[in-house]
Structures are given as C-alpha cells and as structure tokens.
Amino acid sequence: MSKPPIGRDTRLCMSLSGRPGNAGSRLHNYLYAAMGLDYVYKSFTTTDLPAAIGGFRALGIRGCAISMPFKEAVIPLIDVLEPSAAVIDSVNTILNDDGYLTGYNTDYSAVRTMLRASPADPAKPFLLRGSGGMAKAVAAALRYAGFTQGTIVARNPVSGPALAAQYGFQWLPQLPEQGAPLLVNVTPLGMEGPDARTMAYPQAMVEAAEMVIDVVAQPALTPLIRAALAAGKPVITGAEVVVLQAVEQFTLYTGVEPDRALVIEAARFAHGDMTADRLAAAL
CATH class of the missing domain: 3.40.50.10860 (Leucine Dehydrogenase, chain A, domain 1)
Structure with missing residues (x-):
C-alpha cells in the first residue's frame, strides 16, 4: 500500500x-x-x-x-x-x-499487557522507585493486576505518600536495606544523558530479586536491565x-x-x- x-x-x-x-x-x-x-x-x-x-x-x-x-x-x-x-x-x-x-x-494498559505475559507473582511484594506521572500509571497497573504488597520509594514528601495511599501501598523516602521479589524503576536513572550509568537498585537487590521492570526506554538495555539479565532474571523493558x-x-x-x-x-x-x-x- x-x-x-x-x-x-x-x-x-x-x-x-x-x-x-x-x-x-x-x-x-x-x-x-x-x-x-x-x-x-x-x-x-x-x-x-x-x-x-x-x-x-x-x-x-x-x-x-x-x-x-x-x-x-x-x-x-x-x-x-x-x-x-x-x-x-x-x-x-x-x-x-x-x-x-x-x-x-x-501507559497503564501497556504495562498491564506486559504484566499479564510475565511471570510476576501478584502475591509477592514489590518496590517501585518513583512517584511522577509514569509512576502513577505503573502503580495503577500493578494494583489492578492484583499486587497489594507494594512500597513506593520516592523522595518527594507529597507525591510519594499520596501515590502510596491511593492504592494502599507503603511509602519510603529512600531505598530500604532489603529489596523485594519485584523491583520496578520509574525514574530517569539509567536514561541516556547525565543518569545513563546510574543503576536504580543496588546489585545485591537485583541478584536477590525474582524479576525487574525498568520503564526507561532510551536505552532499552539500562544498567538495571543489563544487571538483571546477567543475573538470569526475567525483565520488562521500557522499550x-x-x-x-x-x-x-x-x-x-x-x-x-x-x-x-x-x-x-x-x-x-x-x-x-x-x-x-x-x-x-x-x-
């Protein structure tokens, strides 16, 4: 045509x-x-x-x-x-x-589609880093996919607690010492530019996790996704x-x-x- x-x-x-x-x-x-x-x-x-x-x-x-x-x-x-x-x-x-x-x-429906095709277990906890517009869509997708044991990790003292409260999740202003089976990055960490080499979660958390999601799309192979793949973890990429x-x-x-x-x-x-x-x- x-x-x-x-x-x-x-x-x-x-x-x-x-x-x-x-x-x-x-x-x-x-x-x-x-x-x-x-x-x-x-x-x-x-x-x-x-x-x-x-x-x-x-x-x-x-x-x-x-x-x-x-x-x-x-x-x-x-x-x-x-x-x-x-x-x-x-x-x-x-x-x-x-x-x-x-x-x-x-964004919401795209994340839900990928979650349905993934091995992510809604019965297990997750950490979600971020509280901006994309984080809102991802948090909603997780909640309506059946995830209830979630923690929003966000420095913003207004948007972080608000997003957590909206879906019945917990809120922390910084990463906890212990990770979770599902790690989700919804921040610019790992994106092309000044944050390109920054990994959103420590290596030890990635190795202990069962699955990783990173919504950064430029590049698809962020430092977090590279670490997860190297550790043999299933991933959902931003791309x-x-x-x-x-x-x-x-x-x-x-x-x-x-x-x-x-x-x-x-x-x-x-x-x-x-x-x-x-x-x-x-x-």
Whole structure:
C-alpha cells in the first residue's frame, strides 16, 4: 500500500518530551507508510507547555504523545480526561477533535499487557522507585493486576505518600536495606544523558530479586536491565512498554489498528531485534 505524498491534507501527530528521541517517530511513521495513511509524526520539546498545547489545539494537530516531565502538568490545559487518565491523574496522550482535547493514558494498559505475559507473582511484594506521572500509571497497573504488597520509594514528601495511599501501598523516602521479589524503576536513572550509568537498585537487590521492570526506554538495555539479565532474571523493558502504548496511540489517532505482525515489524525497525523478539513472545 502506497503512502500519499505529504500535502495540505496530511495529518500531523507529534510528541512532547523533556528529552525527545527518534524511536517514537520511527515507529509511527513506519506504520503510516506500511498502512498507506496520510499522516506524519514529529517529536518536539518545549520550555513553554501552555503555548505548545495552544499551538497543538489551534493548528488542528491530530494527536500528541506526552512524556516526562509533562504528564501531570498538561492536565489543566486540556478539556476532558478519559476515565483511566482521570483516575490515574496522568496523561500521556492527547487527541484533538476540531480543537476539543481529550486526555488518555496508554501507559497503564501497556504495562498491564506486559504484566499479564510475565511471570510476576501478584502475591509477592514489590518496590517501585518513583512517584511522577509514569509512576502513577505503573502503580495503577500493578494494583489492578492484583499486587497489594507494594512500597513506593520516592523522595518527594507529597507525591510519594499520596501515590502510596491511593492504592494502599507503603511509602519510603529512600531505598530500604532489603529489596523485594519485584523491583520496578520509574525514574530517569539509567536514561541516556547525565543518569545513563546510574543503576536504580543496588546489585545485591537485583541478584536477590525474582524479576525487574525498568520503564526507561532510551536505552532499552539500562544498567538495571543489563544487571538483571546477567543475573538470569526475567525483565520488562521500557522499550516494550513504549511500543505497546504507542500502538494504542496510533489507533486513537488514525482509527485503524495494526495487526500483531506489523507491530512486531515496526518495533524491530524502531527499537531493534531484542525488543521485537520479546514482544513477539509476549503478544
């Protein structure tokens, strides 16, 4: 199927992130081309979020993916929240219908999908490091997947206890001496940039754990994921989560759903063989 050349009827979709990368653009544009859709996708960053969302609304841009640090700050700038985004109080996707903006959270459903395909045991405790917008989605996914014995580890004395209380978890301002069977990182530790070499949990905790989740997607092989794989632990990587949430965004933006084979093909193009192979095993 041939994609139409870019013209006045081409629909634009975009992302807003504090640290924009290329993987999202590669995945969305690959799917547009493969399905012959007259869309184009471009990543942006901004130092003026209200102005950026105002331009998104006024220019009729169809969809916008929201990444940290904007997932919570964007909420007052849109018109309505889809129920899961409202409950989680975090938005990672905005749909623009003729200037009316609806906020969604596709992080939540992506994490739930990966949890269902994983060996994670809901009867066992977990540690979750972080309390921002993505942490809210992951905590919600864990709670609704049946996990009840969780501890939120976050320095923020407001958002940390609030997130823990919302789902009946415990809160600690810093890592405890003892780990847990499931370790979850929802902070920038390990992300490309100044935190690239920092491991979110100590080596001893990783070796004692049964499973590790790291939602950092750039790179997929964070220091934490590398340590977990070296220790023979099952993992969920941020790249896997990013692909699944992006595919749900794609369907919201275009109204069409790519099949499993095409999703894996696009994941291979955007994120490489490891992510594609792991998704093929999970989906």
